Amino acid sequence: MRKKEFKKMIAALALGSAMLSIPLVTAYASVSQNVNISMLHEETNGAKNNKYHKLSKGYANLKLSVAASGNAAPTVTVSLMKEKFGFDSSYGKRNFTPGKKWSYKTTTHQYYVDGNSSSYYLVAEKSGRYYEIRATGTLKNK
Secondary structure (H helix, E strand, O other), rough: OOHHHHHHHHHHHHHHHHHHHHHHHHOOOOOOEEEEEEOOOEEEOOOOOOOOOEEEEEEEEEEEEEEEEOOOOOOEEEEEEEOOOOOOOOEEEEEEEOOOOOOOOOEEEEEEEEEOOOEEEEEEEOOOOOEEEEEEEEEEEE
């Protein structure tokens, strides 16, 4: 009789654990967010353009296809920032090399973010003043 009760308890525990884990798996599913950058000037700031991203604590991948209008390919530096009261937090700068004459080059870089928030934004800067830059891609948790 005890063996039968023990088996029932194990089955109930397994079923209960499975039911609890389903919402957790869904909550941490990766959501891809589109990124579109067009630069005529030296800087484009997501906070000033009201372009925010929601990220969860952990690693976030920024995958960008970047192209420049001319024969030169000025480096594009992209910073991940988090808006907060006082000074905004920086999660690092990553360099992207664009393709020349509107040919796109794709690169993926990773950032580590320390909390769940919908206040993350990107700041893109380029070193050359005379070329237009376009970038498209995604930002998502790993």
